[in-house]
Amino acid sequence: MDRDTADRLFYQHFDEIGRLVSSAARDLSAIEAEELDIFVKEKLSADDYRRIRAYQGRNGASFTTFLAAVIANLLKDFRDHLWGKVRPTEKARQKGTNAILLERLLRERHSFEEAFEIMTTDYSIAMSREQFEDLIPHVNLRYRVRAAQGEPLEAVDSGRSPEEMAIVNQMLERYCALLKRLRQICQNLLPEDALIVKFRFEDGRRVSDIPDLLGMSPNRPRGKDLYRRLERLMGRLRESLEAGGFSALEVAAFLSNPGLGDGCDELEAG
Amino acid sequence: MAPDDDARLAHSADGACPEVWRLAEYVDGVLDDAERREIQAHLVRCVACRDTVADTQIILKGSGHTLSAASPAAFRPRRRTYVWAGSLAAAAAVALAVYVARPDLIFGPRIDRPELAGLIAAMAKESDRVVDGRLAGGFSYARAPSVDRGPRGRPLSPDVRIAAAEVEKALLANDAAENQAAAGVAHLIQGDLDGAIDELESAVQRRPTDARFQSDLSAAYLERARSPNRADDWSRALSAAERALEIAPRMPEASFNRALALDGLRRDPAAADAWAAFRKLAESPAWQSEAADRESKARARAALQGR
Numbered sequence: 044m045d046r047d048t049a050d051r052l053f054y055q056h057f058d059e060i061g062r063l064v065s066s067a068a069r070d071l072s073a074i075e076a077e078e079l080d081i082f083v084k085e086k087l088s089a090d091d092y093r094r095i096r097a098y099q100g101r102n103g104a105s106f107t108t109f110l111a112a113v114i115a116n117l118l119k120d121f122r123d124h125l126w127g128k129v130r131p132t133e134k135a136r137q138k139g140t141n142a143i144l145l146e147r148l149l150r151e152r153h154s155f156e157e158a159f160e161i162m163t164t165d166y167s168i169a170m171s172r173e174q175f176e177d178l179i180p181h182v183n184l185r186y187r188v189r190a191a192q193g194e195p196l197e198a199v200d201s202g203r204s205p206e207e208m209a210i211v212n213q214m215l216e217r218y219c220a221l222l223k224r225l226r227q228i229c230q231n232l233l234p235e236d237a238l239i240v241k242f243r244f245e246d247g248r249r250v251s252d253i254p255d256l257l258g259m260s261p262n263r264p265r266g267k268d269l270y271r272r273l274e275r276l277m278g279r280l281r282e283s284l285e286a287g288g289f290s291a292l293e294v295a296a297f298l299s300n301p302g303l304g305d306g307c308d309e310l311e312a313g
Numbered sequence: 314m315a316p317d318d319d320a321r322l323a324h325s326a327d328g329a330c331p332e333v334w335r336l337a338e339y340v341d342g343v344l345d346d347a348e349r350r351e352i353q354a355h356l357v358r359c360v361a362c363r364d365t366v367a368d369t370q371i372i373l374k375g376s377g378h379t380l381s382a383a384s385p386a387a388f389r390p391r392r393r394t395y396v397w398a399g400s401l402a403a404a405a406a407v408a409l410a411v412y413v414a415r416p417d418l419i420f421g422p423r424i425d426r427p428e429l430a431g432l433i434a435a436m437a438k439e440s441d442r443v444v445d446g447r448l449a450g451g452f453s454y455a456r457a458p459s460v461d462r463g464p465r466g467r468p469l470s471p472d473v474r475i476a477a478a479e480v481e482k483a484l485l486a487n488d489a490a491e492n493q494a495a496a497g498v499a500h501l502i503q504g505d506l507d508g509a510i511d512e513l514e515s516a517v518q519r520r521p522t523d524a525r526f527q528s529d530l531s532a533a534y535l536e537r538a539r540s541p542n543r544a545d546d547w548s549r550a551l552s553a554a555e556r557a558l559e560i561a562p563r564m565p566e567a568s569f570n571r572a573l574a575l576d577g578l579r580r581d582p583a584a585a586d587a588w589a590a591f592r593k594l595a596e597s598p599a600w601q602s603e604a605a606d607r608e609s610k611a612r613a614r615a616a617l618q619g620r
Contacts, residue, residue, distance in 0.1 A: 066375030067368075099334045102343040108373060112337040115368035229357065234350060237357045246360070248367055255370050256363075258339040258349045274489050291522035292561045299426070 049092030056110065060084065063111050067118045072140045075125060083117050138181035141168060145175075146182040155179070217289075221297040224287045228280060236276055243273065244280075247302010330362055331355060340369050426450030426525065428483060428495040432502065435476040443469070443502045445539075446532030446550075446573055447566040449525035450498075454599040469503065477503050490519040494526045497533065506537040517553075527557035528567040535573050547577040565594040572604070576611060581618060585611035 053060075064083050068076035087094055098109050135142040144166065148158040159175050162168045225244060229237040235257065242248040242256050254269045277298060284294045331339075331352055338344050339352045356363050426433075429450045436443070442455045469477075477499040484496040497512030513530040520526060531553035538546035551574035557567035572587035588608035595601040 062376045063372055066372045069375060094333075097332065097334055099338075101334075102338060104334070104338040104341050104343050108341045108369065109334055109337040111372040111376075112333050112340065112365060112369040115365050115372055116333060118368065118372075119364065234354045234357055238353050238363075241357055241363065242367070246363060246367065252367070252370065255340075256367055258344060258352060258366075259342050270487050270489075274487070285522075290560075292524060295523060295525075 044096045044098060046091045046096070049095040052095055052098075052106065053087060053092060056106065059107060060087065060110060060114075063107070063114050067114050070136055070140075070143075071125075078125075079118070079121050082121050083114055086117050087113070135182050138178060141170065142178045142181045144168075145178050149182060217293055218297060221284060221289060221293065224284055224289070225280065225297075228283045232276075236272070239269075239273060240276060240280065244298065244301040330359060333365070336362060336365050337369065340366055340373075426491070426495065428491050429480065429498060431476040431479050432473070432495075432499060435470070435472040436502070438472065439470065443473075443504075444532055444536045446535040447528070447569040448498055448501070448532055449528045449564070449566040454597055454603075457603060473502065490516050490523070490526070493519070494523070494529060498529055501529070501533050501536065506533060506540070509533040510537065521556075522560055524557040524561035524564050524567060527553050527560065528564060528570055531557065531567065531570040531574065535570060535577065538577055547574055550574040551578065563594055565591065565596055565600070568594050569600070569604070572607065576607065579614075581611045581615035585615055 060083065061080065064080045065076065067083075068079045071079060094113050098106060100106070135146045141162070144162060145158055148161055149155075153161065159172070162175070163170055222245065225240065229240055232240065238257065239253055242253050243250065248256065250270065250273060253273075280298065281291075281294050284297070285291060289297075335344075335348075335352065339349065344352065356366065426449070433451050433453075436455070437453045439455055441458050443458065445457055480492075480495045480499040484492040493512050494516035497509045497516060500506075500512060501509035510530070510533045513526060513533055516526045517523075517530055531550045534546040534550035534553060537543050538550060551571060554567050554571035554574055557564055558571060561567065568587070568591040572584055572591050575581075575584035575587050578584075585608050588604045588611060592601050592604045592608070595604055
């Protein structure tokens with residue numbers, strides 16, 4: 044594709060790009076969403092539309108889907124730029140931008156008290172003490188540094204004892220061991236079954252989203268078959284994991300809490 | 314570590330990862346079987362490309378481009394940690410810790426049975442429990458039913474009835490053991506005790522190592538044990554709770570049901586000890602308080618018997 048064609052496509056789809064970026068930005072604050080919009084459009088037009096010129100249009104493939112795929116990749120870079128290389132946890136993301144910010148501040152080794160101060164002053168977030176405390180169960184407290192003695196908000200965290208966090212750490216090792224075994228099991232599965240397992244248990248994708256992730260024609264029947272297949276795979280995984288020395292309880296917990304093994308690779312490497 | 318966009322393009326040019334337009338074609342479902350299988354084989358190995366495929370779908374759905382009637386997915390990019398040594402997501406540990414620690418204190422209430430999520434949410438609005446025993450999966454605290462304010466004297470809320478019907482409908486669509494056990498819970502909540510026990514006994518038979526099914530079966534026996542000529546259900550409730558605890562020794566629901574069964578069997582000293590054991594596992598002060606109350610009554614009865 045030449046530069047002029049790419050230029051024309053870019054402007055023809057300018058509104059479409061905006062809609063796709065809005066969809067991609069649903070976890071971001073309004074300001075961050077605007078920044079993403081600018082970032083994406085800059086990247087798409089950079090180097091004489093190099094990214095757009097990569098579009099092949101084979102087999103009736105949709106330009107919109109192509110744009111969405113490019114934006115998906117650009118979003119990753121934007122998030123790295125925004126949040127650093129450490130992602131906010133799903134729990135914080137579900138609670139919203141304030142919880143993401145709190146988690147980030149705790150990660151930067153601010154105490155609760157400092158985080159409250161920063162959020163309400165530097166970020167001008169209109170938030171009561173109660174609203175702030177309401178965010179705390181939604182952030183990853185592993186990021187929390189030891190609070191200063193006498194810090195009033197320490198009471199909020201009083202239920203989370205060092206013993207409990209020690210249990211969390213012990214269990215983490217078991218989770219990672221289960222994940223490692225799961226990966227070994229995947230090597231003996233058919234590629235599509237292995238992919239279903241990866242999407243579901245390693246990446247934590249919703250079961251209802253998986254049929255769309257298998258690259259099948261939209262006209263091909265899906266849904267119920269996938270559930271049956273997943274059920275069959277679950278049975279097989281359960282048996283294989285239990286045969287690998289894990290208790291039924293551990294396996295049940297692992298399979299019902301998919302997609303939480305982030306960092307296991309670093310643990311193994313480190 | 315996932316390559317950034319420019320590095321990703323270079324990577325694709327090396328042939329290691331498919332080009333972004335091929336991933337887009339995969340998402341569109343326009344590849345022939347051979348090409349699709351080739352991409353799938355790559356996706357199994359490459360988390361960055363799996364992320365691209367999944368995020369592309371999510372972006373498309375969120376912008377109204379989905380052909381599917383399904384509701385737009387929540388935007389759920391995988392979480393990854395790259396540089397923070399030892400900074401594994403604590404959530405990962407919680408996945409297992411919920412069974413052994415005190416989940417409410419660590420990360421809020423859990424719902425670990427998606428098939429019951431609607432029912433759990435509907436029941437959370439009720440001030441009283443529908444049954445005396447505890448149901449597994451993340452049901453929040455509610456007061457025990459009593460003669461004056463028990464559920465049997467009043468109808469269930471429409472939300473609960475709708476959620477229970479949804480659970481039963483799910484079983485018709487897919488008769489997985491989870492759905493069968495969930496249907497048992499739905500029957501139990503609606504007061505159909507025989508139906509509940511039938512479903513839960515079948516679920517347990519299909520998957521005897523699932524502590525949640527055993528514990529819920531115990532709760533169903535506990536409820537039926539109060540019916541005329543059903544006193545033998547107290548022993549069944551105790552056995553089912555103990556089987557659950559063999560599988561999951563720190564499961565609060567099973568521990569609670571065991572103590573209730575011992576109460577029902579009038580084994581008061583053992584019941585008092587069982588309540589004390591449950592208090593150590595209880596996830597919230599409300600459960601602890603109810604257990605403390607029951608423990609003191611059991612101890613008082615035991616003391617009276619000892620006179």
